[in-house]
Amino acid sequence: MAPQQSERTPATTGSVKTAMTMTEKILARASEKPQLSPGDNIWVNVDILMTHDVCGPGSIGIFKKEFGENAKVWDREKIVIIPDHYIFTSDERANRNVDILRDFCTEQNIKYFYDIKDLSNFKANPDYKGVCHVALAQEGHCRPGEVLLGTDSHTCTAGAFGQFATGIGNTDAGFVLGTGKLLLKVPPTLRFVMDGEMPDYLLAKDLILQIIGEISVAGATYKSMEFVGTTVESLNMEERMTLCNMVVEAGGKNGVVPADSTTFKYLEDKTSLPYEPVYSDAQASFLSEYRFDISKLEPLVAKPHSPDNRALARECKDVKIDRVYIGSCTGGKTEDFLAAAKVFVASGKKVKVPTFLVPATQKVWLDLYTLPVPGSGGKTCSQIFEEAGCDTPASPSCGACLGGPKDTYARMNEPKVCVSTTNRNFPGRMGHKEGQIYLASPYTAAASALTGYVTDPREFLQ
């Protein structure tokens, strides 16, 4: 399907009088205004509201309290409910929360509810997806030019599709459930221009760790982050999602990547709904612009206990580690596992520390068992991981990225040192307050698993 690229009528955003950024244009359309500027407070029409098992029950509680027990949601086709956080646990309250979601979806006839009933075998649940941000993309809920709100800070991941996407709280979500609208403030935009050929030992995770290290964990607070340049254009959709996923780790309100042929191709078999991408005007005003020559960048990590505690992976080569974790909305996508597999293939060795693999979604899990890894002679990721001595890929969910209930697979129940492809390393993030988390790309994580120390992937990839 050819995307519609035409501008809307002058009544919305068509005739541009003052130049706007992409984020401003998306919000202008969603608020039915011809023009707006950073700082404007606007009522925005929401295209998609996403919630999950952690914040859904509370949002539903507020919706019922404020709009009435018999109230109906504003649009049963624009709400996407994805259990993904605390699924494979015997925690009764966690299980109850999924039941609350199910009852609500039945009552409201919610069109998109990715349910799970049989916790003993995720494959017995054809509707179950897994990690919400990855599932949203795979199921075609992310579309250029739209507004997507979710009760999860990593909702910003969807900005990879050239849309406005940000995280909100339960009370705001309760309001959206009833009205389909939310009062938002238009953020100013920081622009990140990344040019240069990306070396084959780098991944998008390195790019975003570089940026967060540069501007700090509060450097983009209340701001939009727009990613452009030849390097960004060369990234596939999953890598663009990694980039946008972590804007919240710099305090950002949203991140955006301009939609292009890569975006349209990804969407071809995923959505039949029309969408209209928008782009920053050439004269648009950016709060500041940062430029990076990616060809000179080296593999990075974020040391404990902050995502902006940047260091070169090779500078940490003496840091002994206890385990490696590959998973989450940030680093548990198909491309992330293919990247890890590439390192294992290149080394031909076995891992020296327990290596936990948690595919983000059921689709990713299936890919691990079916897709051939390039350069491996036709082996799948799962075969390569098994030969390397990794743990068997676990049931898709958010897993141990945020700790979760005590019986969560791969949760850090002891003060271990972990190299992880996840997004946060604040104290206690993966379960234990004294645990130490090194955030890294899947390349760096796999390389570190092979040595038992934080390791620059060039040791195996060159």
Place this chain on the structure above:
Amino acid sequence: MAASLSHAPYSTIFTSSATKSSVSQSPLSPPSIKIPTFSPLTAKPLSSTFTRHAARAITITPRATSTPSSVPSETSTTTFHGLCYVVGDNIDTDQIIPAEYLTLVPSNPAEYEKLGSYALIGLPSSYETRFIEPNEMKTKYSIVIGGANFGCGSSREHAPVALGAAGAKAVVAESYARIFFRNSVATGEVYPLESEVRICEECKTGDVVTIELGESKLINHTTGKEYKLKPIGDAGPVIEAGGIFAYARKTGMIPA
């Protein structure tokens, strides 16, 4: 810079009280709410509501014991007095309420109380004095003092809710992460106040402090020092009312 921006998202929510007449002409009847009808969304100087506060009689509440979501009366508190609990920079939501407790649903009253008992339990053990003592449900510290970027991390509303449910009335930090600030106002659980200097380095846990909301100042009685706070502006009345829904009802934006 981030600090001054952080007040602003709320500025227009409250200016709609100034245009109350136009609102009452179109009472919102959920679920078919027509929000854009009260849309003269012009920002007002933040200090305007603030002077209204200042003119009001100040009553001292020794410590927070109010129930959640209750709408305070007209003579409601504009002064908080009590012990402070001091933390550092980048206190993220995992430290405020670790993920393992997120199975508790804040809108469930019993679980709301329970969430409160775990507030700030995620702080490292280097914090020898705990925010809530073992086997207690409430904190004895009604004011939390922090550094930069307080509440960063996840969007979990459980974070301001846990603090409020524990009995904290206000957080005074150098700056806030966006979602925490918004969730604090939306729920009305705690006042997210901003200091002009890093008072987290000058106050100690257990110091006796008073916050004069109307005068935007914090007095540390233990050290005898006084600090200016940035005005809470239009967010103040929303928190006072008990959150956005309570405020909207109180001001006639939506039917009571």
